[in-house]
Amino acid sequence: MKTTKRFGTQQSVNQAIKNICDVMRRSKCAGAMQYVPELTWMLFLRILDEQETEEAEQAKAVKQDYVPSLESPYRWSDWADPNGAVRQKLQNGHLGDLFAFLSQQLFPYLKGLKDIPNATPRQKVIAQIMDGIQQTRIDTEHNFLDVIDRVHEISAASIDTTHVFPLSQVYEGLLLKMGEKGNDGGQFFTPREVIRAMVQTVQPRMGEVVYDPCCGTGGFLAQAYEYMHDRAPRATPERIDFLKQQSFFGREKEDMIFPIALANLILHGIDQPNLWHGNSLTGNATYDELWQGAPPLFDVILTNPPFGGKENKDAQTNFAYRTSATQVLFLQHIIHNLKPGGRCGMVVDEGIMFRTKEQAFVQTKRSLLDDCDLWCVVSLPAGAFVAAGAGVKTNLLFFTKGKPTEKTWYYDLSGVKVGKKSPLTLASFEEYLRLLPDRADSDHSWTVTRAEIEAKGYDIKAVNPHAKVDVDTRTPAELLDLIEQKGKEVDEAIKQLRQSLSQ
Template sequence: MARQKKTNGNDNGKTLTTQQGMNQYVKNICDIMRRSNCAGALQYVPELTWILFLRILDEREHIEAEEAEAVGIDFITSLSKPFRWQDWAAPEGEKRKELQEGALGAFFGFIHGELLPYLKKLKDLPNATPRQKVISEVLSGVDRVRIDTERNMLEVLDRVNEITVNAIDDTHIFALSQIYEGLLLKMGEKGNDGGQFFTPREIIRTLVKIVNPKIGETVYDPCCGTGGFLAQAYEYMRSSVADDLTPDQLEALKQHTFFGREKENLIYPIALANLVLHGIDHPHLWHGNTLTGSEQYGGLYENAPGQFNVILTNPPFGGKEGADAQTNFNYKTSATQVLFLQHVLDSLKPGGRCGIVVDEGVLFRTNEQAFVQTKRKLIEEFNLWCIISLPGGVFTTAGAGVKTNLLFFNKEEKTTEKIWYYDLSHIKVTKKNPFVKEYFDEFFKLMPERADSEYSWSVSREEIEKKNFDLKAVNPNAKTGGDSRTPEELLDIIEQKGREISELLALLRK
């Protein structure tokens, strides 16, 4: 039975009852934007992000105001008139009607001259709330509307206005946050240049499940991209207690749990919106360069801890850093991924747990001192208990063909004695054969005992040290695929082929 939902003044009675229907509805909005000067996902997703964010914010605050009134508490909205969605964007809004009845260009004039400046300055208000700071940062990269005409803009607003809590029958389809993740996937597809910000969701879900974050712990991603690890951790932690979630636990999850950093101006606002759409009221995201410490905005990161209980992350592959980044680390290297690994080691709290994606080069390279020293520290000061070798094509759809691995380690008194490996590299991943969660089924069966199998084995610390900390997964049980034929059999084949060639040459000479 569908749970009862509160209504608001913007509900138009439209109900989306199937996953396909919701996907098609959002696609139709994107189609309007594609014909309106937003040709690709890197253009229309950021534009739809801030529009959708303001729509959902308005509905959320309307519901919160009703709940506050029911218990006799005053509720102060984050936005004042006429800057609320219900004023300027909803079809029945007073400000919108005024603008539509006004001079040509009045609507864009209001957005560019009043709305955007107001929203972007909210964070500078005396005693600005965390939500007001989030609003400003979501709008931080929006200087002008990208959609080309007021008519197209109004059509987009009308369609987005129909996306409400009441409009989505969530007994049959995913929450709106899942639809938004589908939009982010479009940004990460090969050819969109967004792959560096997007980790396949099956990889994220597996990392979260293995690390198993718990309510009361802090969760951190030092290069959070669109916020996928933090959003999935929230979903996992909330569902882990299901109906037993207390008000205090919910408050902790929404306000005090999730921390991240992101450098890119385009991606940082999208990450904030993504986390808010998932239900995280106060995402503590720092805007700046994690490796250099150069800050663009830290207002949402105030009072963040220096170390965290759980770290979930996928650092960039193959980047090169200058001296300004290297000076902050003990082991100097230009390799971005190695510096991020050092940052993660320094940021993990005693008793903490980490799941991280690394490229193959980090594991096998022993010809550069920083690679070896970083891995030595990982082995000698942490318990690196598991490495999963992924198929080569997992990140191909995101524009990266590099071979990757998942590392899991804990910061505890017991350091690495042996590493349990699990090999998935034999699986062929293509566009028609994507990576799916079922590939991890055997892994989860074997994980409690860290048992050996055709695709799993253990390597001792002594063996690792002998190999100068080469951690590459080399499955001792893998079939070589070599030619099993004897020399005599090969000679017979050569002779037979020689006779066939001689017969063909004789025919040609006739």
């Protein structure tokens, strides 16, 4: 399929995406929480069409049959491509024909793919991405055609990845817009630099199965895939198939976010995202067809449970240590779902670390130390999540199931100054990643024994013993002299002001 543009710089791609979003904003998609879901299904169908066209050509070259996921006239190349036969008919027909085709034919067809006999995993994914869409959010057919023409120009083939981020990272930039303060999407978005540091710490390997019980937009699974794929350049076709189809499992509760996660993972190259739609803590599923074949336990868990979430008693009954605190319940869920020898990296808010009065908090942390080796804790800066609309102080926990904790290595990043214009970058983790293999001591790192943790009532908060504390050594008399001097300076300033007013 030919495209009319070639994007050679990152700026040109970003500008193209911005132009699409501008059209959507003037078309009653006011904020990112409205235009990102709309753009998601369009980009997905665009890339799906490109991918299946390429697959069909490859099959033809080796004289194999190929059955596309979508039939005509429901392929992007039929109804959205400016040169498509259906597109030409619709735009040259009567006003309303295009929107009628979308709402009465295209969307019902795509959503119904999961119900056809012997539906493929890809068809089930397509159906779930489209499941909540009844009609386009865009207000006029003119604006809709403007949008799909611009989307048509942005494809994997049109982006020069030598100098430009691949489309997956372009899409991540859109998801970040959802997570910005005021868009109410921060709970679904973990800063990508934090994810990359966590993945590098846990080091998932080809052949292992990765799980995120509250996957949001799929950032942890996508980054784990990239890490594993990049480190297996000579993997056999069978191992690549396993990586793309049977290695990544996740759960997500929110109706709007679930299809976005599916699209994000496919854009990253995961052919079969095994995502379960429902509440992980209650076990109540909205849709579980993509979860078929999930293992009972997982090799790696990477996750960021929602901050400050509260669960009702229905969820609490599934756990040994009952509490309404969502992150505490997720910590229990994670310990239960790890294989012996399985590794976890998770984000927690600092409240879990130091709270020693609530029984469920203490019991859960004791279980963590009894059943797992909590080998690393990283204290993040207070502003690490500020770009995602959350200012809560957070920590990273890393542990391996199967043997009890004897000692824990801590690293303190809390002194790094972070804000919206100065986000946390991977460079901030450079010393941490360098010291991690040997668990070496430094001005920012130290080791705590299990006995020390128990003596503090299972308070596992990071308190840097090497932190330099500024102590005011001035005597009371010196402070009084300073106050007196400053008072004289204020009096003199007031005197000069009065003189200038009287002149």
